[in-house]
Amino acid sequence: MTRLLSILLILLGFGCLSPALADVTQVRIVGDGAPTRITIWTDVAETAEGLVTEGPGERKVVLLLAQNGYSAAGEGNGGVESWSLEPGRLEFALDRPMAVTRMLRLPPTGKERAYRVILDLDTISPARFTVAARRDTKKLARLETQFAEARADATRLAGAVSGARKPSGPRKHVIVIDAGHGGKDPGALAVTGGKERDITLKAALALRDLLEKSGKYEVRLTRDTDVYIEHEDRVTLARNWGAALFISLHADAAGSPSVSGASVYTISARGESRIDRESSKNDWKIAIEDGTPGQLNGLLEDLVKRETKTRSAEFAELLLPELAAAGPVLRNTHRNAGYYVLLAPDVPAVLVELGFVTNADDAKRLQSDKGRKAAVTAIASAIDTYFAQQDLRLAAN
Secondary structure, eight states: OOEEEEEEEEEEOTTSSSBOOOOEEEEEEEESSSOEEEEEEESSOOEEEEEEEEEESOEEEEEEOSSOOOOEEEEOOTTEEEEEEETTEEEEEESSOEEEEEEEEEOOBTTBOSEEEEEEEEEOOHHHHHHHHHHHHHHHHHHHHHHHHHHHHHHHHHHHHTTSSOOSSOOOEEEEEEEOSBTTBOOSBOTTSOBHHHHHHHHHHHHHHHHHHHTSEEEEESOSSSOOOOHHHHHHHHHHTTOSEEEEEEEEOOSSTTOOOEEEEEEOHHHHHHHHHHHHHHTOOOOOOTTOOHHHHHHHHHHHHHHHHHHHHHHHHHHHHHHHHHSOEEEEEEEEEOOGGGOOSSSOEEEEEEEETTSHHHHHHHTSHHHHHHHHHHHHHHHHHHHHHHHHHHHHO
């Protein structure tokens, strides 16, 4: 019976002892014999530790992942025969006993926007491999136990995120509607006359009335009059109200009067880099259950932020076809940006550009009762679908 020879690579969250939230986005293997290089692209920063194991079966390099949820496979080179990616696990099949001779961890640089882990492998004797495997066995068992506990806690917490700090008793989903601009900030000026701040306020009030009429939601407005609210205060209000969804309404402007159509924005990668700084500045603390081991707090907070981003994108994708049915939309309708109102670490959020006030047809549509009703009905329909899916997901768990 052949022996299992494997190199186990555990990704650990930066600065903590818990597994990182690493989605593998690309894998490349190069080599012409014994020396082999594996490059793994991930979407978050991490540190990595290589461990070796052996047992009956086959030779492998195994990468445990906390967040990856998809499958893929490919051919190898050098000492790697092939690789396969499954939810939570990336495996490299080896054709000989090998050791990690060097490991590099590279941040995004220049045109390379992803994080990378680079492993250089080289052949070692079976005896040396066995010694290394025995040394790492206890450490591996401890890390796998910690990994499993972290995943269990993350699953529990991620379910709660869809309700944004879900309360213990039954209650309606809280929807926070933010009318962009206001007061001293008029926003864009419409070619037909009027200001963006008035268009967004009327749309926010109409959406509130429509949602409240359904009786399904608790609706809050960041402003219901012509006043200016600081951006950080809008986010703070949403969090204090326990928002399950935050929708910021705006009307766009362009240099060309021919540009028209609605669009939806969710947080960009550059915007994500601001979340921790602004959270610290504004005391936007993510609620973690009392008694959670300190070394897991970082992982759980990252999971909340990841889940929030996912939920935001899910709602945006549900909203796009509704907006398209209600009126014109931009060609690239779902966009990413670092707008401040999208920075809440634990409230799914979108910014909706209802149309272009610099386009005569869009401006007339947004300033008419009929056009406004079509837009807010589209948003309300997407909200219904979104929460129906979320409620079904929670019930299944």
